[in-house]
Amino acid sequence: MTRYVVQRVLSLIPVLIGVTLLVFLIMQLAPGDPVKIMLGPRASEEAVNQLRRDMGLDQPMHIQYLRWLGGVLRGDWGRSIQLKREVLPYLAGRFQNSAYLMVLALSAACLVGVPAGIVSAIRQYSLGDRVAMVLVLVGFSTPVFWLGIILQIVFGLMLGILPVSGIQSPGQTGTLDLILHLILPSATLATGPMAIIARMTRSSMLEVIRQDYIRTARAKGLRERLVISRHGVRNALIPVVTVIGLQAGYLLGGDILVEMVFSYPGIGLAMVTGILARDFPIVQGAILMVASSYVLVNLITDLAYAYIDPRIHYGT
Amino acid sequence: MEREIELRPGKTSDARPVESKLAGRPRSLTHDALRRLWRDRAAVVSAAFLLFMIIISLSAPLIAPMDPTVTDLPNRLLPIGSPGHLLGTDELGRDMLSRLIWGGRVSLLVGFIAVLVAMSAGVVVGLLAGYFGGWVDSVIMRLIDILMAFPSLLLAIAVVASLGPGLTNAMLAVSIVGIPYYARIVRGSVLSLRNQEFVQAARVIGASDLRIIVYHILANSLAPLIVAATLDVGWMIMAAAGLSFLGLGAQPPTAEWGVMLSAGRQQIRNAPHISILPGLMIFLVVLALNFLGDGVRDAMDPRLRQ
Numbered sequence: 001m002t003r004y005v006v007q008r009v010l011s012l013i014p015v016l017i018g019v020t021l022l023v024f025l026i027m028q029l030a031p032g033d034p035v036k037i038m039l040g041p042r043a044s045e046e047a048v049n050q051l052r053r054d055m056g057l058d059q060p061m062h063i064q065y066l067r068w069l070g071g072v073l074r075g076d077w078g079r080s081i082q083l084k085r086e087v088l089p090y091l092a093g094r095f096q097n098s099a100y101l102m103v104l105a106l107s108a109a110c111l112v113g114v115p116a117g118i119v120s121a122i123r124q125y126s127l128g129d130r131v132a133m134v135l136v137l138v139g140f141s142t143p144v145f146w147l148g149i150i151l152q153i154v155f156g157l158m159l160g161i162l163p164v165s166g167i168q169s170p171g172q173t174g175t176l177d178l179i180l181h182l183i184l185p186s187a188t189l190a191t192g193p194m195a196i197i198a199r200m201t202r203s204s205m206l207e208v209i210r211q212d213y214i215r216t217a218r219a220k221g222l223r224e225r226l227v228i229s230r231h232g233v234r235n236a237l238i239p240v241v242t243v244i245g246l247q248a249g250y251l252l253g254g255d256i257l258v259e260m261v262f263s264y265p266g267i268g269l270a271m272v273t274g275i276l277a278r279d280f281p282i283v284q285g286a287i288l289m290v291a292s293s294y295v296l297v298n299l300i301t302d303l304a305y306a307y308i309d310p311r312i313h314y315g316t
Numbered sequence: 317m318e319r320e321i322e323l324r325p326g327k328t329s330d331a332r333p334v335e336s337k338l339a340g341r342p343r344s345l346t347h348d349a350l351r352r353l354w355r356d357r358a359a360v361v362s363a364a365f366l367l368f369m370i371i372i373s374l375s376a377p378l379i380a381p382m383d384p385t386v387t388d389l390p391n392r393l394l395p396i397g398s399p400g401h402l403l404g405t406d407e408l409g410r411d412m413l414s415r416l417i418w419g420g421r422v423s424l425l426v427g428f429i430a431v432l433v434a435m436s437a438g439v440v441v442g443l444l445a446g447y448f449g450g451w452v453d454s455v456i457m458r459l460i461d462i463l464m465a466f467p468s469l470l471l472a473i474a475v476v477a478s479l480g481p482g483l484t485n486a487m488l489a490v491s492i493v494g495i496p497y498y499a500r501i502v503r504g505s506v507l508s509l510r511n512q513e514f515v516q517a518a519r520v521i522g523a524s525d526l527r528i529i530v531y532h533i534l535a536n537s538l539a540p541l542i543v544a545a546t547l548d549v550g551w552m553i554m555a556a557a558g559l560s561f562l563g564l565g566a567q568p569p570t571a572e573w574g575v576m577l578s579a580g581r582q583q584i585r586n587a588p589h590i591s592i593l594p595g596l597m598i599f600l601v602v603l604a605l606n607f608l609g610d611g612v613r614d615a616m617d618p619r620l621r622q
Binding site: 019026029031145149252253272298 | 474
């Protein structure tokens with residue numbers, strides 16, 4: 001196991017180097033002179049040259065990359081042009097807000113998706129199963145940005161019971177207020193993963209309940225409830241762990257759209273605002289932060305899977 | 317299942333009647349798959365709906381009642397069912413029905429082109445990696461690993477962040493995101509086909525690499541590609557509309573579903589239909605594509621039936 005962990009962690013190094021290289025290239029590949037774009041058309045030649053020197057853009061490309069990477073590793077992620085402040089602390093705060101949203105959405109997705117999948121599998125081809133599977137397709141066909149607006153209209157405007165934007169009401173700092181603001185965006189974000197988790201749990205469960213050991217358990221007279229819970233669900237959930245881990249990618253992408261709908265001050269909103277304002281340090285920082293957390297979550301998923309399922313061969 | 321039973325007479329001592337029976341009803345695998353697909357009601361209805369949407373989109377200039385970009389401020393925010401504006405008007409008084417029709421043209425076109433681009437590039441890359449192996453494979457697969465280290469939508473956003481907002485760039489962005497998936501599918505089938513006897517036989521009789529790749533390997537990798545592509549069109553449409561919604565794709569005043577939805581967001585109090593209708597169109601098209609995609613997958617490989 002230790003060897004597997006070390007190997008898996010080491011395999012991240014080339015991927016992370018590639019990720020930083022791609023993020024670095026975002027600004028290099030941008031058409032036109034990024035400095036002029038950032039400062040706007042009316043900037044003086046002097047200011048342009050000053051910023052270019054400050055950002056090290058007068059150096060050869062590989063030197064620029066290494067200097068930028070060095071900065072990233074030391075915690076110096078540059079300064080935002082628009083906001084005139086350090087990128088890393090700003091984005092870290094934003095990322096924390098997004099994390100609330102994603103953790104809540106993923107928990108909701110698991111709490112609904114896993115039981116739904118199990119029940120569907122046990123009652124395969126029943127009316128409930130068919131309805132659930134249609135809902136699954138509906139779930140991952142619904143654009144999150146549209147669902148968000150519908151929830152805003154229904155719960156915010158028509159019923160008036162939940163706040164529809166931001167993270168706190170003006171002048172409020174309480175946890176309850178925060179939770180109320182999180183309900184609609186996290187429900188919106190949860191639908192896609194919920195659908196996928198339900199579908200995967202169902203197919204995994206269907207596979208498991210056809211196994212010999214389930215027949216054995218039934219044959220020895222074990223009550224059906226125990227057969228399902230002790231022998232069925234526990235084995236069926238192993239592959240579901242990976243699927244849940246894979247939802248991180250969906251959450252991190254969907255989060256950007258959801259934050260835009262609900263004007264939720266997370267990393268996605270910072271990223272999009274940065275792109276529209278051509279604030280490259282913010283954009284690079286936000287993309288780097290989201291991509292590396294994705295890489296990290298994938299690592300944790302792999303390790304968790306290996307830990308839960310002893311049949312995994314660590315060597316390969 | 318049915319087909320297996322029909323074939324079972326092959327076990328009889330005299331093989332001739334079987335041959336004649338098969339010869340009398342020649343059926344290709346494609347024919348079988350289509351027959352199975354035809355029996356899947358959800359898939360057939362979805363296909364019909366998509367065909368209808370495609371026809372509407374293609375004939376937009378003929379059937380759209382008005383120019384989708386002509387504004388008419390005195391008649392702004394008209395509700396659904398207003399005289400002369402079946403689906404009402406938007407915040408600038410433009411006819412919603414016309415904009416939805418023209419918007420479908422953009423969204424569907426983006427979805428199909430993006431998948432074609434992603435699939436073509438992915439197929440070339442996957443074939444190269446799988447067929448030649450060695451360092452070619454290593455280099456390509458490492459690059460793919462890096463692309464896959466990004467959540468899909470984030471990668472698309474990163475591409476747009478670099479190239480700048482716009483419909484073409486958004487389309488390019490979602491295509492680039494798709495390349496690794498196709499490349500991996502093709503590489504996988506190449507690796508499993510490369511050492512099969514019919515490929516070795518082709519090599520022995522002196523077929524060129526290109527001929528083997530195209531006629532023997534690619535031809536046999538088509539099934540998983542078609543399934544992936546059908547399911548992918550929906551994702552691409554949704555992602556491109558999402559980029560437009562964020563202000564990174566198609567730009568106003570273009571009639572595009574994502575743009576319309578985003579603009580309508582300011583009016584959800586007075587005129588919710590402006591944002592609900594374009595979203596509903598995206599939803600219906602993507603849902604139909606998912607039903608069709610599931611149907612195609614089950615039809616091509618019944619073992620995968622969920």
